[in-house]
Amino acid sequence: MNDFFSNPVLVKxxxxxxxxxxxMVGISAFFTVLVGLPLGVFLHVSAPGGLxxxxxxxxxxxxxxxxxxxxxxxxxxxxxxxxxxxxxxxxSLGPVAASVSLSIGTIPFFARLVETCxxxxxxxxxxxxxxxxxxxxxxxxxxxxxxxxxxLVAAATTTVVTLVGYSAMAGLVGGGGLGKxxxxxxxxxxxxxxxxxxxxxxxxxxxxxxxxxxxxxxxxDHR
Amino acid sequence: MxxxxxxxxxxxxxxxxVVALDGVTLSVPKGSIHGIIGHSGAGKSTLVRCLTLLxxxxxxxxxxxxxxxxxxxxxxxxxxxxxxxxVFQHANLMDSRTAAGNVAHPLELxxxxxxxxxxxxxELLKLVGLEGFENAYPSQLSGGQRxxxxxxxxxxxxxxxxxxxxxxxxxxxxxxxxxxxxxQELTSRLQLTVLIITHEMNVVKRVxxxxxxxxxxxxxxxxxxxxxxxELDSQLARALLPLPPSFPLPGPLQRGPVLEIVFxxxxxxxxxxxxxxxxxxxxxxxxxxxxxxLGGQQFGHLRVQLAENSDVDGVLGYLTDRGISARRVAxxxxxxxxxPDTLPDPDLPDPxxxxxxxxxxxxxxxxx
Ligand SMILES: Nc1ncnc2c1ncn2[C@@H]1O[C@H](COP(=O)(O)OP(=O)(O)O)[C@@H](O)[C@H]1O
Ligand SMILES: [Mg+2]
Numbered sequence: 292m293n294d295f296f297s298n299p300v301l302v303k304x305x306x307x308x309x310x311x312x313x314x315m316v317g318i319s320a321f322f323t324v325l326v327g328l329p330l331g332v333f334l335h336v337s338a339p340g341g342l343x344x345x346x347x348x349x350x351x352x353x354x355x356x357x358x359x360x361x362x363x364x365x366x367x368x369x370x371x372x373x374x375x376x377x378x379x380x381x382x383s384l385g386p387v388a389a390s391v392s393l394s395i396g397t398i399p400f401f402a403r404l405v406e407t408c409x410x411x412x413x414x415x416x417x418x419x420x421x422x423x424x425x426x427x428x429x430x431x432x433x434x435x436x437x438x439x440x441x442x443l444v445a446a447a448t449t450t451v452v453t454l455v456g457y458s459a460m461a462g463l464v465g466g467g468g469l470g471k472x473x474x475x476x477x478x479x480x481x482x483x484x485x486x487x488x489x490x491x492x493x494x495x496x497x498x499x500x501x502x503x504x505x506x507x508x509x510x511x512d513h514r
Numbered sequence: 515m516x517x518x519x520x521x522x523x524x525x526x527x528x529x530x531x532v533v534a535l536d537g538v539t540l541s542v543p544k545g546s547i548h549g550i551i552g553h554s555g556a557g558k559s560t561l562v563r564c565l566t567l568l569x570x571x572x573x574x575x576x577x578x579x580x581x582x583x584x585x586x587x588x589x590x591x592x593x594x595x596x597x598x599x600x601v602f603q604h605a606n607l608m609d610s611r612t613a614a615g616n617v618a619h620p621l622e623l624x625x626x627x628x629x630x631x632x633x634x635x636x637e638l639l640k641l642v643g644l645e646g647f648e649n650a651y652p653s654q655l656s657g658g659q660r661x662x663x664x665x666x667x668x669x670x671x672x673x674x675x676x677x678x679x680x681x682x683x684x685x686x687x688x689x690x691x692x693x694x695x696x697x698q699e700l701t702s703r704l705q706l707t708v709l710i711i712t713h714e715m716n717v718v719k720r721v722x723x724x725x726x727x728x729x730x731x732x733x734x735x736x737x738x739x740x741x742x743x744x745e746l747d748s749q750l751a752r753a754l755l756p757l758p759p760s761f762p763l764p765g766p767l768q769r770g771p772v773l774e775i776v777f778x779x780x781x782x783x784x785x786x787x788x789x790x791x792x793x794x795x796x797x798x799x800x801x802x803x804x805x806x807x808l809g810g811q812q813f814g815h816l817r818v819q820l821a822e823n824s825d826v827d828g829v830l831g832y833l834t835d836r837g838i839s840a841r842r843v844a845x846x847x848x849x850x851x852x853x854p855d856t857l858p859d860p861d862l863p864d865p866x867x868x869x870x871x872x873x874x875x876x877x878x879x880x881x882x
Contacts, residue, residue, distance in 0.1 A: 415606035422566045422600045423620040423671065424592040433619070437610050513651040514609045 300476050300485055309492065312468035314386040315458040319393035320451045327398040327450075328443075331405025332431060342417070342427050360399040365457055368396050369464055389466030393457050397450055404446035408439040441512035448504025452497050459493065469493055516565075516675050516707050517541045521574035521584075523560050523731075534560035536731035537574070542724070544674075547701055547708040549718040551750075552728035558711045561728070562679050565709070566598055567591055578674055578707075596620070599668030601697075603680040605660040607652040613639060613663045614648040620670040638666040642696060658689035665696065669704070676701070678710045682717060690714075694721045715753045719808060725750060739809035744778045746839045751776065754808060755815035760801035770822045772801065775833060775840040778813045786838060787818065790829055796821045817843070 462470025
């Protein structure tokens with residue numbers, strides 16, 4: 292124990308790494324939901340048999356964008372997106388720049404999860420809402436999203452957990468955070484205590500996210 | 515009052531055309547309940563979708579109190595829909611909303627002020643007998659209670675027409691009767707025009723004033739309950755007044771002619787059979803019988819056997835003169851004309867014999 296607290300790397304670099312990781316996860320989680328949720332809704336609504344079928348656009352978005360992005364391994368995507376990150380944030384280093392590729396990597400993933408959640412809303416509920424005179428927007432907000440809120444929260448939780456993993460990878464190509472710490476000290480300098488501490492911290496972070504997410508999801512579930 | 519005139523709906527399935535509704539005409543006056551009964555595939559769901567404007571009819575019209583619904587512009591479709599309240603088989607409530615929240619749902623859509631919504635919701639829940647259940651979620655309610663919430667929600671926008679699609683098919687018999695009684699009470703209290711889609715004859719018997727039999731997209735029989743029940747030859751009458759199978763009794767009567775008699779209302783109060791027996795001086799044996807109250811009138815359906823060599827035409831004439839519908843049938847169960855397209859009737863005693871004209875439904879048939 293004493294060993295850990297006297298380790299200068301842990302005392303100096305660890306707090307900063309934690310903050311960087313939280314920044315990366317926080318920023319990219321925000322943008323993933325911001326873009327992924329509407330994208331998922333659109334994919335569902337514009338599908339054949341949906342509220343407002345738009346076969347061509349749906350096909351393009353669904354097949355090309357989503358599938359291609361998902362089939363490129365994240366490590367490659369991250370490197371490929373460095374120019375974009377630089378264009379958007381003015382730098383290719385640091386948690387903010389890394390958040391660009393993190394978000395782009397998880398948006399399609401989350402959108403697909405959203406689409407699946409919405410598909411599980413019983414069609415009778417949509418019929419009922421339409422017969423009572425709902426607009427399409429009202430069906431989306433008052434039925435599709437509201438009725439699938441518990442699984443949506445669960446999907447967001449899964450996505451954030453995935454982001455924690457991705458953020459460790461992003462750390463290696465300039466993002467910083469716990470991933471970089473583990474790599475620089477734990478791997479390159481064989482500092483076992485740094486390795487252990489970062490692993491424990493990442494596991495705890497994942498556990499906390501999972502726990503909070505499940506708690507929220509369950510409290511919203513009245514089925 | 516709802517009026518449907520020559521409604522047709524043709525679905526395009528690849529190159530094939532599927533005629534789901536083939537000229538449906540019906541009209542239901544205010545304050546009365548009309549049952550639409552038919553097999554699966556008859557076009558019931560299509561009719562519902564056309565009435566609620568979820569689907570546009572291919573031709574024909576639907577109007578409520580003289581206002582044409584089927585040709586409203588898309589921008590007016592939502593306002594038009596609010597004139598029809600709909601009750602679903604599985605209630606289709608929102609699980610994330612409480613009972614009160616579900617009833618408030620249609621009111622929210624038109625931005626009803628909060629306090630007005632609150633009083634209206636309380637009123638509606640009271641109307642359906644759910645006072646005190648405001649904060650219960652659907653998962654905490656029984657099937658019957660959920661259906662009550664569904665009915666309250668359907669009435670929230672003060673519709674003139676209540677459309678019920680198999681409202682009791684998912685409920686047990688006792689709850690079914692409670693819900694039907696509620697629908698009946700609300701119909702007269704609020705002067706609603708009610709259409710009930712069902713495959714259960716029990717529903718028709720209990721609450722409907724009139725009934726239509728839908729088959730392959732057409733209405734093949736229809737009328738006030740007391741009228742159709744009195745027509746011996748109709749499929750509806752046979753389903754409304756089913757007789758158990760029977761065989762001629764042993765003894766001197768066994769070769770006598772067998773008659774089926776339906777008598778109703780006033781004639782049911784007279785001693786018909788005694789009259790026949792006295793007038794023709796013959797013995798009569800009752801083989802099977804059922805008595806029902808339909809549309810507020812008493813109906814009796816009897817299968818009787820007369821003595822051998824009796825004057826069948828004379829007896830038939832005697833009965834017809836007294837306004838009683840009667841006809842001769844084959845003596846042994848099984849030889850009567852078949853009805854290829856009659857209704858499944860869960861109320862029928864088992865086993866269902868062919869001369870009842872009641873075949874298993876198509877779904878049941880598939881499992882065999
Ligand atoms: N969307 C559709 N496309 C093609 N055919 C349909 C469609 N909806 C219904 N049908 C056909 O119309 C007929 C009537 O169906 P439906 O109204 O669902 O009957 P019911 O509700 O009485 O079981 C059936 O033959 C069915 O196959
Ligand atoms: Mg159907």
